[in-house]
Every structure is written in structure tokens, then in C-alpha cells.
Amino acid sequence: MSDNTVELDNLLALVRSKRAKVVIRHIWNHGYITTGDLSSKYGYKHPPRAIRDVREAGIPLTKKMIKSDVGKRMALYEFGDMNNLRFDRVHGRKVIPKKIKKKLAKKQGNKCSICLLEYDTGYLQIDHRIPYEVGGDTNNFAVEDTYMLVCAECNRAKSWACEHCDNWNHKKIFKICTTCYWGSPENYDHVAETALRRLDIVWSGNEIEDYEIFMNMSKKVGKSLPDFVKSILKKFINL
Numbered sequence: 001m002s003d004n005t006v007e008l009d010n011l012l013a014l015v016r017s018k019r020a021k022v023v024i025r026h027i028w029n030h031g032y033i034t035t036g037d038l039s040s041k042y043g044y045k046h047p048p049r050a051i052r053d054v055r056e057a058g059i060p061l062t063k064k065m066i067k068s069d070v071g072k073r074m075a076l077y078e079f080g081d082m083n084n085l086r087f088d089r090v091h092g093r094k095v096i097p098k099k100i101k102k103k104l105a106k107k108q109g110n111k112c113s114i115c116l117l118e119y120d121t122g123y124l125q126i127d128h129r130i131p132y133e134v135g136g137d138t139n140n141f142a143v144e145d146t147y148m149l150v151c152a153e154c155n156r157a158k159s160w161a162c163e164h165c166d167n168w169n170h171k172k173i174f175k176i177c178t179t180c181y182w183g184s185p186e187n188y189d190h191v192a193e194t195a196l197r198r199l200d201i202v203w204s205g206n207e208i209e210d211y212e213i214f215m216n217m218s219k220k221v222g223k224s225l226p227d228f229v230k231s232i233l234k235k236f237i238n239l
Contacts, residue, residue: 058086
């Protein structure tokens with residue numbers, strides 16, 4: 001057994017995430033892994049999530065964009081400088097006790113913190129307000145300041161936004177995340193470091209018919225639905 005194999009075995013023994021183990025072993029054996037590999041060889045529907053698991057385990061990865069054999073752009077990942085490996089994070093995220101989810105559900109009324117729609121508790125997911133990549137497992141704050149409940153759709157949207165944010169990828173400044181929409185949707189200064197304000201409106205159940213009416217009206221006046229809704233609000237309050 002070579003020294004490299006021993007090092008790999010030791011590293012895999014420390015890492016808990018199954019997806020992270022798959023990525024680490026593949027890169028170790030082949031020198032790199034692509035989003036195409038994660039999708040076609042391992043069946044991951046959301047390849048960046050597997051890459052995120054590796055980074056959350058404190059293992060540095062570099063990324064570059066390449067083209068597949070059919071000309072489609074995809075990401076290629078390699079190990080970064082292993083001198084920067086974070087042994088304090090190699091075990092990955094801590095398991096969050098079920099009682100915390102119950103406490104959050106009671107406080108939030110089983111509503112998603114982002115879209116504010118009400119769901120069964122089982123559908124809601126516990127989310128770190130400050131991304132793990134930036135803040136790790138922060139235990140210095142009250143439960144409601146550390147975590148929030150979000151629906152699956154909003155969790156995916158937040159993951160995409162965070163993974164494309166410069167603070168998430170490079171600066172990792174805790175305070176920037178505390179003032180971001182995705183970390184504090186009830187009180188924020190920016191959205192992933194961009195000066196924006198968001199209002200997520202969801203029509204559900206019997207309201208879907210209202211949505212279709214609004215959509216048809218917006219098309220008749222040549223406006224997108226968000227612009228049409230904003231124009232109605234401005235007229236209503238005489239702005």
C-alpha cells in the first residue's frame with residue numbers, strides 16, 4: 001500500500017459525508033471530477049451539492065469551466081492546496097437535534113422563512129442562517145438566530161445564490177452574511193452583496209386562478225408580472 005493510499009484512507013475515515021467521500025476518492029484516483037461525472041456516473045441530480053459537501057469538510061477544491069464532448073459547458077474540480085485543509089471541519093456538519101426543528105416550527109408557525117408559505121413540518125428543512133462555508137457550526141447565538149426553517153425550493157434558491165456570492169467563495173466575512181437577505185430575510189441590507197430588495201409572492205390553492213388573471217393582464221399591457229404588480233402597488237398608494 002502506497003503512502004498516498006494511506007493518506008487517502010485516513011482522510012476518508014475522518015469525513016462523514018457519503019457524497020464527499022465519493023468526490024474525494026474520484027479526484028484522488030483520476031486527478032479531477034466534473035459535474036458531468038457526478039451526474040452520469042454517480043446519479044447526483046444537483047452536482048454542486050456534492051462539491052459543497054467536500055468544501056464544508058474543510059477540503060480545498062479549485063474550479064474551472066470546460067466543455068464536454070458535445071460542447072456543453074461544465075465545471076471541473078481538482079484538489080487545491082492541501083496545506084489549507086481545515087481539520088476543524090473535516091467531520092462535516094454536526095447533527096441538529098430534532099427538538100430544534102420543533103422549536104423553530106412553533107416559533108415560525110410552520111412557515112418557510114423565505115416565501116412565508118405554510119407547510120407540513122416534515123417538508124421544511126433546517127437551514128444555517130449563515131452558510132456553513134462561512135460560519136461553520138456557530139453555537140454562540142440563540143437557536144432562532146443560528147437556524148431557520150425553509151422549504152425545499154427556497155433552500156435550493158439560497159444554495160445557488162450563496163455558491164455564486166463572492167463572500168461565500170472568497171472573503172468569508174461573517175457580518176456580510178448576517179446582513180444578507182438569504183441569512184436574514186426579515187431584516188437585510190443586500191442580496192448576495194448586491195443592492196436589491198426582494199418580495200417573493202406565491203399564489204397557491206384557490207389563488208392560482210388570481211395568478212392567471214394577473215398574468216394575462218400583464219401580458220396585455222406588455223409588462224412582466226413583477227413590473228405589473230409593482231405598478232398596481234404604486235397606483236394603490238399614490239406613489
